[in-house]
Amino acid sequence: MASTTQLCSDTSEAIELFEPQKLYLKPIAKLSISVTLPQLKSPGKSISNWEVMEKLKNMVHPDQFIILRVKQSSLDFIRFEAEVETKALLKVLILRLDGKSIKLSGFSEMLKVRAAEAKVPHPTRHDWDSFFRDAKDMNECNPGERPDTIHLENLPGKWFSTKKDPDKPSEFIVRKIFEQYGELRNVDIPILDSYRHENQITGGKFGNFSFGGSITFNAYIQFTEYIGFVKAMDSLKGMKLMRKDEGKAHTVDFKVDFDKTKHMSAKAIRRRIKERERLIQLEKEREELKKREREAEEHRLEDERRKKEEVEREKQRRKIEKTMRRMSRQEKREERRRVRREERKRIQAEFELQRKIAMEERKLLLAQRQLQSIRLLTELFNRLKKVRQQEEVQRKVAEIQSERIKQIEKERKKKQEEERKKKKQEERKARELRRRESKLKKKLLKNMEDRNEKRKIEEMEELRKKVVAGKARLKSAVISTHKKKQTEMKAVRSKVVSSTVPHKR
Numbered sequence: 001m002a003s004t005t006q007l008c009s010d011t012s013e014a015i016e017l018f019e020p021q022k023l024y025l026k027p028i029a030k031l032s033i034s035v036t037l038p039q040l041k042s043p044g045k046s047i048s049n050w051e052v053m054e055k056l057k058n059m060v061h062p063d064q065f066i067i068l069r070v071k072q073s074s075l076d077f078i079r080f081e082a083e084v085e086t087k088a089l090l091k092v093l094i095l096r097l098d099g100k101s102i103k104l105s106g107f108s109e110m111l112k113v114r115a116a117e118a119k120v121p122h123p124t125r126h127d128w129d130s131f132f133r134d135a136k137d138m139n140e141c142n143p144g145e146r147p148d149t150i151h152l153e154n155l156p157g158k159w160f161s162t163k164k165d166p167d168k169p170s171e172f173i174v175r176k177i178f179e180q181y182g183e184l185r186n187v188d189i190p191i192l193d194s195y196r197h198e199n200q201i202t203g204g205k206f207g208n209f210s211f212g213g214s215i216t217f218n219a220y221i222q223f224t225e226y227i228g229f230v231k232a233m234d235s236l237k238g239m240k241l242m243r244k245d246e247g248k249a250h251t252v253d254f255k256v257d258f259d260k261t262k263h264m265s266a267k268a269i270r271r272r273i274k275e276r277e278r279l280i281q282l283e284k285e286r287e288e289l290k291k292r293e294r295e296a297e298e299h300r301l302e303d304e305r306r307k308k309e310e311v312e313r314e315k316q317r318r319k320i321e322k323t324m325r326r327m328s329r330q331e332k333r334e335e336r337r338r339v340r341r342e343e344r345k346r347i348q349a350e351f352e353l354q355r356k357i358a359m360e361e362r363k364l365l366l367a368q369r370q371l372q373s374i375r376l377l378t379e380l381f382n383r384l385k386k387v388r389q390q391e392e393v394q395r396k397v398a399e400i401q402s403e404r405i406k407q408i409e410k411e412r413k414k415k416q417e418e419e420r421k422k423k424k425q426e427e428r429k430a431r432e433l434r435r436r437e438s439k440l441k442k443k444l445l446k447n448m449e450d451r452n453e454k455r456k457i458e459e460m461e462e463l464r465k466k467v468v469a470g471k472a473r474l475k476s477a478v479i480s481t482h483k484k485k486q487t488e489m490k491a492v493r494s495k496v497v498s499s500t501v502p503h504k505r
Contacts, residue, residue: 005156006066008249010085014242018177023159025239026251029090030118032071033080033097038109047104052078052111055102059113060093081118090117120238125230128258137262143185144265148229149222150178150236151263153255157191157217159243168192169217178221181235182228186264191217195279222264233258 014024035052049070057065065082072079084090097115104111128147132138140146160169168191175187190196223229233256242251262268 005250005252008085008242008251010089011242011244011249013086013088014249015239017241018173018180020176021159021173022244023177024242024244025235026242027087028120028238028240028253029084029087030120031065031082031084031090031093031097032116032118033082034114035078035080035102036112036114037075037077038107038111047078047107049073049078051104052102053080055104056080056082056097056113059100059102060096063089063093122237122256123233123258125233131258131260142265143222144259144262144268146226147258148185148224148226149220149259149264150229150232151257151259152219152221153257154216154252155219155241155254156243156252157215159241159252160217169219174219174221178223178232181223181232183224184222184228185224186220186222186269188220188222188264189217193276195276195283220259220263222259229258 008026011024011026014026017023017025033056035056037047053068053070056068063084065084067081067083069081070078071081082093084093094115094117097113100113101110102113132140132145132147138145155169157169158166160173161167162170162173169189171187171189171192174189175184178184178187221232223232236256240251240253242249
């Protein structure tokens with residue numbers, strides 16, 4: 001049975017189940033809609049279910065039903081089962097539908113619509129308690145014969161698979177998911193047992209599974225404690241499975257029930273193990289039988305092949321004997337022919353020998369003449385070669401001399417260019433030196449004049465102070481100051497002149 005996956009556009013109510021596999025639980029929001037039909041007075045007149053469904057869809061617009069199908073139909077009413085994305089939207093749609101009326105074409109009467117939340121079938125605690133209490137073949141002291149095992153059906157195999165083996169579910173992942181609710185005693189996934197399709201045990205209904213191509217699988221989850229079983233049942237109540245993958249979410253309905261077949265009881269497990277061992281042994285016996293049959297067939301074929309080879313060898317021997325006799329007669333004929341051919345060859349050889357001797361003598365004469373011609377030509381070529389070699393040597397000597405003259409001329413021009421550049425550089429340095437000397441001379445003269453002026457002012461100030469104090473005469477002070485100034489000016493001029501004289505290189 002293939003599971004029907006649906007695209008989910010609203011994941012707001014999703015509850016995380018197992019994050020590594022991107023698995024979530026999403027509440028099922030189902031709606032039961034009942035439409036009361038009018039009395040059909042005209043014979044042959046009928047009401048279209050499709051038209052009624054379109055009217056219901058228009059009533060809930062802009063929202064939509066995920067699923068809308070006819071659950072029950074009679075002359076008095078049509079009952080629809082609908083499913084929507086979320087529980088919150090369910091309440092909104094009930095308000096839009098419940099108590100409303102619709103008008104169908106061709107009918108004057110209005111059709112009354114009733115809508116209510118549909119109950120999702122799920123076993124309750126009262127169900128399993130009453131079942132195990134009333135069952136006569138159950139013993140609550142034994143695991144598997146009490147409410148401790150959950151039976152899950154129509155689970156999508158790829159959602160519980162690993163990357164190494166994406167075609168079948170992984171028991172490890174199933175264990176990891178349900179260990180969240182409590183400690184597990186045992187997990188059984190019949191589809192993972194390659195012998196289970198032959199193992200038809202009365203206590204368990206496994207259905208017809210195809211190990212390689214099944215799309216869904218069933219699983220039995222047995223908890224160690226009763227509280228784990230209760231938590232898991234309560235968690236899965238009214239839920240469907242959702243998976244997020246590559247930005248999209250898909251949901252699938254699966255069936256949850258408690259085990260009523262004692263599938264995980266110790267007796268059933270032992271029976272399955274025993275049956276599995278029997279099937280394995282049976283398979284081994286089948287393989288051994290096939291092996292023996294194959295070996296017997298191989299022996300038979302080997303005997304037939306050996307007999308055929310003997311017949312073929314006898315035929316080959318006779319054929320060889322016949323061929324040998326034919327070859328013996330042929331060899332005798334060939335021997336006679338060979339003798340005649342050798343005689344003809346001997347006569348022909350003698351004739352060829354005489355002819356070859358004559359030809360060799362002629363070849364020898366031609367060779368002698370050719371040798372003489374070659375010697376004459378060789379001597380002529382040697383003389384021509386010597387003349388050409390002398391001409392080539394003279395040409396090369398002339399080229400070398402011409403190249404040498406060009407090189408000397410190039411070096412001379414290069415040397416003249418370097419001397420010209422060096423001279424220009426020296427002239428530029430001399431101009432720069434004269435400019436610096438002139439600048440320095442002006443600076444020194446200015447500095448000396450500033451110092452002399454300053455000193456003159458200081459001396460005049462001292463002289464004034466002395467005159468005021470009556471300690472010195474004005475004339476003598478002025479004369480001494482004038483003489484001192486002349487002496488300093490001469491010294492400065494001599495220094496400037498000495499500094500401006502160019503140094504000899």
